[in-house]
Amino acid sequence: MTTPKHFAEKLLQISAVKIEPQNPFTWASGWKSPVYCDNRTLLAHPHIRDFVKSELANMILEHFPQADCIAGVATAGIPHGMLAADLLKLPFVYVRSKPKEHGRGNQIEGGLQPDAKVVVIEDLVSTGGSSLQAVEALRNAGAEVIGMCALFTYGFPVATEAFEKAGVPLKTISNYAALLETALEKGLVSGEDMETLQTWRESPSTWGK
Numbered sequence: 001m002t003t004p005k006h007f008a009e010k011l012l013q014i015s016a017v018k019i020e021p022q023n024p025f026t027w028a029s030g031w032k033s034p035v036y037c038d039n040r041t042l043l044a045h046p047h048i049r050d051f052v053k054s055e056l057a058n059m060i061l062e063h064f065p066q067a068d069c070i071a072g073v074a075t076a077g078i079p080h081g082m083l084a085a086d087l088l089k090l091p092f093v094y095v096r097s098k099p100k101e102h103g104r105g106n107q108i109e110g111g112l113q114p115d116a117k118v119v120v121i122e123d124l125v126s127t128g129g130s131s132l133q134a135v136e137a138l139r140n141a142g143a144e145v146i147g148m149c150a151l152f153t154y155g156f157p158v159a160t161e162a163f164e165k166a167g168v169p170l171k172t173i174s175n176y177a178a179l180l181e182t183a184l185e186k187g188l189v190s191g192e193d194m195e196t197l198q199t200w201r202e203s204p205s206t207w208g209k
Contacts, residue, residue, distance in 0.1 A: 005174075
């Protein structure tokens with residue numbers, strides 16, 4: 001298994017992560033953020049894509065060896081989950097944010113087997129809300145969710161609490177602390193920027209207001 005900083009460096013190299021404390025981004029939730037992580041960018045980079053596939057597969061084998069199905073969270077978790085499932089030769093399904101409004105009205109696509117032991121794949125964990133909605137949908141369908149693997153987490157306390165409450169172990173390739181440490185070492189942020197970036201993580205919902 002690689003170090004979180006190793007993957008953080010790859011994300012910075014391909015500009016999948018942008019750090020702009022002086023010109024913050026606005027998330028869909030309305031939160032202001034000095035950081036924006038778009039892991040979809042790495043799909044255009046075959047070597048990094050292969051790296052992620054291998055890391056996710058190794059993570060599943062190490063922490064969740066009893067898994068017999070992989071589930072991707074739509075939409076960004078689908079490609080990474082599919083690649084990992086293919087490498088592990090396991091069945092794959094994906095979970096929509098809500099049931100389709102036409103056809104069979106499925107929320108879970110791909111033929112989930114009853115009592116399947118499922119590992120959920122997510123690209124990014126912020127508050128954990130959408131990720132845990134997928135877990136709930138799988139459990140309602142009769143699956144046993146044994147854990148979640150993600151590419152990156154901001155490590156917000158609210159997410160940590162939510163995953164603990166839901167009883168879902170979360171493993172990630174990299175995280176916010178490793179990202180900041182790597183960015184500082186490479187001269188991409190200043191000491192002053194670091195203070196801003198750390199303050200934001202402590203209270204992202206009120207930062208910038």
